[in-house]
Amino acid sequence: MLKVGWIGLGNMGNPMSQNLVKGGYDVVVWNRTKSKADEVIAAGATWADSPKAVAEQADVVFTMVSDGPTLHAVAFGDTGYVAGLSAGKIAVDMSTVSVEESAKVNEAVEAAGCKLLRAPVTGSTVLAQAATLGILASGDKETYEKVLPMFEKLGANQFYLGGADEARVLKLAINTMIATTMQMEAEAVVLCEKAGLDVGQVTEVIAGSAVGSGICKYKAATITEGEYPAAFSVRLMMKDLDLALAVAKQYGVPMLSTSLTRQQLASASATGRGEKDFAVLTQLLEEASGYKRA
Known part of the structure; x- marks a missing residue:
């Protein structure tokens, strides 16, 4: 062996x-x-x-x-x-x-x-x-x-x-989907929170719905609890999106959702969340929306 x-x-x-x-x-x-x-x-x-x-x-x-x-x-x-x-x-x-x-x-x-x-x-x-x-x-x-x-x-x-280096490109592509999924879930969750729904139930329904994915399931408890210990930090996700956007530039592929999510992650980092889990995008949007959990 x-x-x-x-x-x-x-x-x-x-x-x-x-x-x-x-x-x-x-x-x-x-x-x-x-x-x-x-x-x-x-x-x-x-x-x-x-x-x-x-x-x-x-x-x-x-x-x-x-x-x-x-x-x-x-x-x-x-x-x-x-x-x-x-x-x-x-x-x-x-x-x-x-x-x-x-x-x-x-x-x-x-x-x-x-x-x-x-x-x-x-x-x-x-x-x-x-x-x-x-x-x-x-x-x-x-x-x-x-x-x-x-x-x-x-x-x-x-x-x-x-x-x-095909594996490098595909891994970066997958990470863009993971990151943008968290941005989309942040928007969905905060909209529901402000409308009076329970965050735990919202994340459960999302995870089990047609838009549910592995990442939605993994992050449901993290978002519900509102605590964001890093399984995958904001800092590392910003690094990966920067790499993905560089590859996109090389091949001439516009990546609008990825670019927006990268900016949201930059806001999270600038407000002291760089070493938090990247699912902290929900917390960032709660603050931007004037929503405070009870």
């Missing part, structure tokens, strides 16, 4: 790496803050002192980090994982980053005689814990087939999308 390296143990990376341990893989991990590795190590993983050390020990190196600059920080430099690669190894990046940022990593991995799979995921931290994520993959098909058994330990659905 191939040995796995995992870099990035945040809200998603922690449960995902643990699922590989539970799946019987020998996993070596690194994270910028070592204490975040405690749970994974307790589950059976081992610690490496740098991303380079992870790559030296592993056959397949996964990265799951917050953004492109962080991906480059763990990939490049004297202690980056690329420096620890030897020919024939595999890198798998599951972060949400731009096509350009991805291409630079791919070039370095290929220069080391290795292959890079782009494999961003769809789903929340709850799905990461349950190993029921959707995995969108692109890159070398033969490499994908080698890594597929690992993907099956992480997600319920796996999709091979092509030989380059």
Whole structure:
């Protein structure tokens, strides 16, 4: 069985790496803050002192980090994982980053005689814990087939999308729909609240209606309670929409709803909500509408 390296143990990376341990893989991990590795190590993983050390020990190196600059920080430099690669190894990046940022990593991995799979995921931290994520993959098909058994330990659905950065584009497209759905739900909920309806019942009906979706179901309790601990922060969603709008510009696609939602998220951030869950768009609209919950 191939040995796995995992870099990035945040809200998603922690449960995902643990699922590989539970799946019987020998996993070596690194994270910028070592204490975040405690749970994974307790589950059976081992610690490496740098991303380079992870790559030296592993056959397949996964990265799951917050953004492109962080991906480059763990990939490049004297202690980056690329420096620890030897020919024939595999890198798998599951972060949400731009096509350009991805291409630079791919070039370095290929220069080391290795292959890079782009494999961003769809789903929340709850799905990461349950190993029921959707995995969108692109890159070398033969490499994908080698890594597929690992993907099956992480997600319920796996999709091979092509030989380059197709997975990056689709992930960003999906996130635009997730974000704009929350903006639409904010408008629907606040309209109903001001008309005297109960917010809990409203979110329940929306989730079970023709317009209901996974994201409406996941966020129903959050919106009802009016508390917004970050499963996916405003800051990270703004990053993803910026990436999506850049791709849209590249391909000449107007994205009006995405642009509006990006501005609403900017308002949320400017009013101190940048680290709140992006469903806080409902709270933002309540305030803009002069509505205060009892």
